[in-house]
Amino acid sequence: MGTFYVKCKIENPVERTRSAIVSKLLVDTGSEYSWVSARTLERIGIGREKKDITFTLANGQQVTHSVGFAIIRLDKFFTIDEVAFAEPSDLQLLGARTLEGLNLSITPGQRRLVASGPPPAASPANARLNSRLLRTRKR
Secondary structure: OOOOEEEEEEEOOOOOOOEEEEEEEEEEOOOOOEEEEHHHHHHOOOOOOEEEEEEEOOOOOEEEEEEEEEEEEEOOEEEEEEEEEEOOOOOOEEEHHHHHHHOEEEEOOOOEEEEOOOOOOOOHHHHHHHHHHHHHHHO
């Protein structure tokens, strides 16, 4: 599929006027979390909510980082997600959970993010249960 970068706006969810533009986030569906420079997150007042979370890097090495909550904006899409405080030697990443929250997917071969369409409310395997719940709700 290849690699590509996107530009995002990161906002403090409590004080939305405090924000930063991150001009180069590597889109990485192999990473659960998004990783943003600790310096950037601290500058806009994002707190370290979870400390010493263990992550496994692509080379198998395990590292610990803190995690905080941030609003991530990409064009007209936005979500709130947990973001890892990246060290200077770490890549800044847009991870799978953030992509799912943004409701974006990657177009194969084109290296672009596109809207995924309406998110499903339940899996097709639960269709009978879903229709039963809808009938109950109408009463």
